[in-house]
Amino acid sequence: FGIIGEVASGITLQMANSCWDKGIPIVAVGATRTDITDAGNNIFRVCYTDALQGPVMAKFAYDELGLRNIGLLTDKAQPYSTGLSDSFRAYFEKLGGKIVDEQFYESKQTQFGAQLTNLKAKNPDGLFLSGYFTEVGQIARQAVDAGLKVKLLGGDGWDSTELNSNGGAAIVGGYFYNHYNNDEARPEVQEFLKKWKAKYGGVPATTMGALGYDATLLMCDALKRATALDSASLIAAIEDTSDFKGVSGAITLKGMNGNPPKRALVVEVTATGQKFVKAYEASDVK
Numbered sequence: 001f002g003i004i005g006e007v008a009s010g011i012t013l014q015m016a017n018s019c020w021d022k023g024i025p026i027v028a029v030g031a032t033r034t035d036i037t038d039a040g041n042n043i044f045r046v047c048y049t050d051a052l053q054g055p056v057m058a059k060f061a062y063d064e065l066g067l068r069n070i071g072l073l074t075d076k077a078q079p080y081s082t083g084l085s086d087s088f089r090a091y092f093e094k095l096g097g098k099i100v101d102e103q104f105y106e107s108k109q110t111q112f113g114a115q116l117t118n119l120k121a122k123n124p125d126g127l128f129l130s131g132y133f134t135e136v137g138q139i140a141r142q143a144v145d146a147g148l149k150v151k152l153l154g155g156d157g158w159d160s161t162e163l164n165s166n167g168g169a170a171i172v173g174g175y176f177y178n179h180y181n182n183d184e185a186r187p188e189v190q191e192f193l194k195k196w197k198a199k200y201g202g203v204p205a206t207t208m209g210a211l212g213y214d215a216t217l218l219m220c221d222a223l224k225r226a227t228a229l230d231s232a233s234l235i236a237a238i239e240d241t242s243d244f245k246g247v248s249g250a251i252t253l254k255g256m257n258g259n260p261p262k263r264a265l266v267v268e269v270t271a272t273g274q275k276f277v278k279a280y281e282a283s284d285v286k
Contacts, residue, residue, distance in 0.1 A: 002026065002234050004215045007208055009033035009080035016043045025235045027215045030208050032156065033083045037258035042235045046214045046251055048262035053155050053177050054087025055285035056264040060175065060278065061126055061153055062095045071124040072102040073115060073139060075131035084130040084155050091285065100124050112139050116146040126150050132157040137166020144170045161205045163269065174269045180210040180248040181265055181276045192247040214246035
C-alpha cells in the first residue's frame with residue numbers, strides 16, 4: 001500500500017523517514033522543501049520544490065517589480081520557511097539584488113515589532129515572508145503599524161482563506177506563488193472544477209484541494225500499472241510515471257528523484273482572494 005500526504009514539509013519529512021524504514025511509498029501533496037525526497041527512493045511529490053519557488057519569486061521581484069533591496073523574515077521553527085528563504089536569497093543575489101537583513105521568529109508567535117523595526121532600519125523596498133499564513137497576516141498588519149510601506153512577497157504557505165482575514169487591507173497587494181489557479185482554461189482544470197462543484201458546491205478555496213486530488217489519482221494510476229500488489233511494485237510504478245495529466249499540470253517522476261518539474265504561478269492578493277499574474281516554467285530560473 002501507499003500513503004498520500006502531507007502538506008507541511010516538517011511533517012512530511014517525519015512521515016518520509018518512517019515510510020523509508022518500512023519500504024512504503026509516499027506521495028506528498030504540498031511539501032516543497034527540496035531535500036525531502038533525499039530520504040529514499042520511495043518518496044515522491046506532486047508539487048514543485050523550494051528550489052523552484054524561491055527563485056521564481058526572486059525573479060518576479062527583480063524583473064517585474066524592480067525591487068533591489070529585500071529583507072527576509074523567516075520562521076526558524078519550520079523547515080519549509082528556512083529552505084524557502086535560503087533559495088530566495090541565493091537567486092535574488094545571483095540576479096544582482098541585495099538581501100539587506102534577515103530576521104527570525106517562531107510559529108505561533110504573535111508579536112513581530114522588534115524584527116520589523118530592525119528590518120525598517122535597513123531601508124528595504126520589499127519583504128519576503130517565507131512562513132505560513134497563520135503568522136503572515138499579523139506580520140503584514142504590524143509592518144504597516146511600523147511604517148514599512150514595502151511590497152510583501154511570499155510562498156505557497158500563504159495560500160489560505162484565512163490570509164485576508166488575518167492580514168486585512170495590509171496584505172492586499174502582496175504577491176505569492178502557487179501551484180494551481182481556478183481560472184486556468186486547461187481541460188483538466190475545468191473537469192476538476194465540474195466534479196468539485198457537483199460534490200461540494202462552489203470552487204476549491206485553496207490549492208491543496210487540487211494537489212491532493214492529483215496525488216491520489218497518481219497513486220491510483222500507478223497501482224493499475226504495478227506488476228504486483230505490493231509496496232515494491234507500487235514504488236516502481238510511481239517512479240515510472242511520465243506526463244501524468246494532473247490538475248496542477250503535467251507530472252513526470254521518471255528519473256527525477258521524486259521531484260516533478262512543474263510550473264509556478266505568481267498571484268496577487270486582492271480584497272476578495274487572489275488574482276493570477278504570471279506563470280513561470282522551471283527553465284525560466286535556471
